[in-house]
Amino acid sequence: xEAMDDHETNSGxxxxxxPIMVILMGAPGSGKSTFCDLVMRLPTRRPWVRICQDTIxxxxxxxxxxxxxxxxxxxxxxxxxxxxxCNLDREQRAxxxxxxxxxxxxxxVALDLPAKLCISRSxxxxxxxxxxxxxxxxxxxxxxxxxxxLPKLNEGYARITVCQDEKDIQxxxxxxxxxxxxxxxxxxxxxQKNSDAKVQLxxxxxxxxxxxxxxxxxxxxxxxxxxxxxxxKEKDSNQVLESxxxxxxxxxxxxxxxxxxxxxxxxxISTADFHFNLNKASDIIVEKVEEYVNKLGNARLVLVDxxxxxxxxxxxxxxxxxxxIDSKKFFTFAGNITKxxxxxxxxxxxxxxxxxxxxxxxxxxVNAAIFSAAGPALETATKAxxxxxxxxKAVVVPLPSSSPxxxxxxxxxxxxxxxxxxxxxxxxxxxxxxxxxxxxxRETYSSLFxxxxxxxxxxxxxxxxxxxxxxxxxxxxGSRNSDQKVKREAVCEADMNKKYKSFVKELGPNVGSSGDxxxxxxxxxxxxxxxxxxxxxxxxxxRHKNIIEMSDDVVVLNDLYPKAQKHLIxxxxxxxxxxxxxxxxxxxxxxKTMHSVGLKWAEKFLSENNSLIFRLGYHSVPxxxxxxxxxxxxxxxxxxxxxxxxxxxxxxxxFRDSVDVIDEVxxxxxxxxxxxxxxSMELRCHRCQSAHPNIPRLKAHIxxxxxxxxxxxxxNGRLVFLEGIDANH
DNA sequence: GTTCTAGAAC
DNA sequence: GTTCTAGAAC
Numbered sequence: 001x002e003a004m005d006d007h008e009t010n011s012g013x014x015x016x017x018x019p020i021m022v023i024l025m026g027a028p029g030s031g032k033s034t035f036c037d038l039v040m041r042l043p044t045r046r047p048w049v050r051i052c053q054d055t056i057x058x059x060x061x062x063x064x065x066x067x068x069x070x071x072x073x074x075x076x077x078x079x080x081x082x083x084x085x086c087n088l089d090r091e092q093r094a095x096x097x098x099x100x101x102x103x104x105x106x107x108x109v110a111l112d113l114p115a116k117l118c119i120s121r122s123x124x125x126x127x128x129x130x131x132x133x134x135x136x137x138x139x140x141x142x143x144x145x146x147x148x149x150l151p152k153l154n155e156g157y158a159r160i161t162v163c164q165d166e167k168d169i170q171x172x173x174x175x176x177x178x179x180x181x182x183x184x185x186x187x188x189x190x191x192q193k194n195s196d197a198k199v200q201l202x203x204x205x206x207x208x209x210x211x212x213x214x215x216x217x218x219x220x221x222x223x224x225x226x227x228x229x230x231x232x233k234e235k236d237s238n239q240v241l242e243s244x245x246x247x248x249x250x251x252x253x254x255x256x257x258x259x260x261x262x263x264x265x266x267x268x269i270s271t272a273d274f275h276f277n278l279n280k281a282s283d284i285i286v287e288k289v290e291e292y293v294n295k296l297g298n299a300r301l302v303l304v305d306x307x308x309x310x311x312x313x314x315x316x317x318x319x320x321x322x323x324x325i326d327s328k329k330f331f332t333f334a335g336n337i338t339k340x341x342x343x344x345x346x347x348x349x350x351x352x353x354x355x356x357x358x359x360x361x362x363x364x365x366v367n368a369a370i371f372s373a374a375g376p377a378l379e380t381a382t383k384a385x386x387x388x389x390x391x392x393k394a395v396v397v398p399l400p401s402s403s404p405x406x407x408x409x410x411x412x413x414x415x416x417x418x419x420x421x422x423x424x425x426x427x428x429x430x431x432x433x434x435x436x437x438x439x440x441x442r443e444t445y446s447s448l449f450x451x452x453x454x455x456x457x458x459x460x461x462x463x464x465x466x467x468x469x470x471x472x473x474x475x476x477x478g479s480r481n482s483d484q485k486v487k488r489e490a491v492c493e494a495d496m497n498k499k500y501k502s503f504v505k506e507l508g509p510n511v512g513s514s515g516d517x518x519x520x521x522x523x524x525x526x527x528x529x530x531x532x533x534x535x536x537x538x539x540x541x542x543r544h545k546n547i548i549e550m551s552d553d554v555v556v557l558n559d560l561y562p563k564a565q566k567h568l569i570x571x572x573x574x575x576x577x578x579x580x581x582x583x584x585x586x587x588x589x590x591x592k593t594m595h596s597v598g599l600k601w602a603e604k605f606l607s608e609n610n611s612l613i614f615r616l617g618y619h620s621v622p623x624x625x626x627x628x629x630x631x632x633x634x635x636x637x638x639x640x641x642x643x644x645x646x647x648x649x650x651x652x653x654x655f656r657d658s659v660d661v662i663d664e665v666x667x668x669x670x671x672x673x674x675x676x677x678x679x680s681m682e683l684r685c686h687r688c689q690s691a692h693p694n695i696p697r698l699k700a701h702i703x704x705x706x707x708x709x710x711x712x713x714x715x716n717g718r719l720v721f722l723e724g725i726d727a728n729h
Numbered sequence: 730g731t732t733c734t735a736g737a738a739c
Numbered sequence: 740g741t742t743c744t745a746g747a748a749c
Binding site for chain 1: 730731738
Binding site for chain 1: 742743744745749
């Protein structure tokens, strides 16, 4: 909570007094009323009004509407308000956020204290305004806490403070009581999450379905999106169940937002240590962003600076607005670039590092911060890519999964860039030659955005897919510089050994007949002996039992290790069609046949058990040779489902729905594949999307979760279930 | 794909 | 101490 300990108020601007609305949230007993009392005790500061649902009814139980009316009129009078009610879930808070326009800054202060503490306080107290005391309190608090959703920036708050202990609360009280009538607080997300949170972070966060869009406020400097489920820490299974219900509501009608999109977070290059003129730099940033932002499909660019009062951010913001740059695809963000997800809820899979020519840690600023946050893994991986960097250039470093930036923040790549130096105190200064400086800075941003584009393309984002097939040259900024080792393969450093081993294996006797050659520059694993079973079944079905249907095109068999009550495989019988990556337009009719055969079986199972729900699809990177379609019921009730890979191979974008594959192949001539790396991402319920720390807990949860499936799965026939039987239940 | 198991996490 | 994961062998 460094920010609050410093009493970071900014009374610099002589703005006229502007009221703010502070929405408190916390269980009974968390200390909301005390919080307000303590802040308001100081008469010299900002005029405050406390809107408390327990007292607003004048003896009778107050209503939410009374609170809304009360808050609106206080704000109209120019007073700042505290909304003192539990406000534990998003829906409860939403009406207050919507109450007034962007002219009133909305803050959230969450008093997120241990349940035990709130309960013991509630049980003990007498004379509570809401008359919640004694034995009943425990049950009520418990029930309420199960609904708890920590506030997120995308609900519309300019500032969020999460307090998890008394020290945090005191700091927040200090912050708000020191706030004069025209002072402004730094915006963004403040407050530590429990470091022992059970939430596993992985790349999933870039891919998961999101809250409905539309909460973005172009005036503020915060991301329009935020974390979905940091609230799952320490939840017991009951609580998770409860939150299913909430998510169920939330998932109805939600649409896919850009939060899934690949995102590059970058600092302003050369304007800190290298003293580049801010005005000129902001022109170049906006110019380059405008040039690239529409070439990047859905991918997003985010300019990040540590300070909310950052001059470069406000310059760029103003110029970007002038140029009408799509604020969903480009925005500024005040926060620590190494903690964008964990502290700011912003998902950035790629971050740029303004580094030094030696590509070494240290030197202060962003470079020191990124190297330090990423751990030694980044240094090693960087060394493997390049030994030095010249200005104007960029080098892409895939971040090993061992790096905390990868596991905690979900950063998969760091792009090092070196901008022009205008600081005479530093080596290679351009002596105020801004002609040259601007030219190099432009080149730097081009290198950066090209490098990002190459990552986006390599990840096969649908939005960029078409371009890839129009024969655009794959840019690999990282291997362009002459003074560095050329490593074309965009694989994680951590995978190098494995890949090398499998390459060596490939030379051995185990190689399958249909070449494991390199198409499109990607290394392919050789098939182990154990991986040939399906191939053999396809070629010689007569040698195998367990086959339930056979034709010239396909063989259908029960999966030997079913991962659900019903799990079968529709196997293609074409020689040389080892996996989805081999599928081309010429296989369209085969794909359709496989789909209809799979569908027929799903329908047969449905006729026997109408509560089943099926999904048909392929693994992006199968373990077994020979193209096969999985037809799997969505109960995942099976002892064979044992690990993360099992789960994620059926419940992440790694699983490619047959309907989508058919669309993609017909449109682009091949299917979009996801990397195996995503199999190590966090475990989330396929229905309510709640996160779970391990497989046993996940399985316990899914055995009873009845939440609606995400909207994505309910579309385009991705899920197969009986008409009239609602897949939501 | 599974099985086995060391050692991390609890 | 037990549970769980993840890597290697097959």
